[in-house]
Amino acid sequence: MDCALSSYNLSDEDRQEYLNVKRKYIAFINEYNDNKIKLNEEQFNWLKVLNGKWKSASLNKSLNFFFDMKKCHSYLNFMLLEESLNERWREYIEDFMKWRVRMMAIVHMKWVNFR
Numbered sequence: 001m002d003c004a005l006s007s008y009n010l011s012d013e014d015r016q017e018y019l020n021v022k023r024k025y026i027a028f029i030n031e032y033n034d035n036k037i038k039l040n041e042e043q044f045n046w047l048k049v050l051n052g053k054w055k056s057a058s059l060n061k062s063l064n065f066f067f068d069m070k071k072c073h074s075y076l077n078f079m080l081l082e083e084s085l086n087e088r089w090r091e092y093i094e095d096f097m098k099w100r101v102r103m104m105a106i107v108h109m110k111w112v113n114f115r
Helices: 012-035 041-056 063-067 070-080 086-114
Strands: none
Touching: 012 041, 012 086, 041 070, 063 086, 070 086
């Protein structure tokens, strides 16, 4: 899982799904900024970490890079699903999880076929 995702010969659909997830994250952030939602310091720090990860995200990163977002997602899920941002967040997190599982399958199949 340490190879860049781009090394797995992803289909155009796989690449498009990645871009769609990233767009949904941006839509969530835009709504967050537009509504000037107040978060406590700890919540803001988790969002800041996740935002930093998305700023450096690309298909040249490994699947592990995207798994490292899990801690941020877990904490933010707890609070954001209770807030007014829940629809945008839910759309993003559902698509992200589907995409990540798809990437896991691709990486696994490549590894199995390599053996």
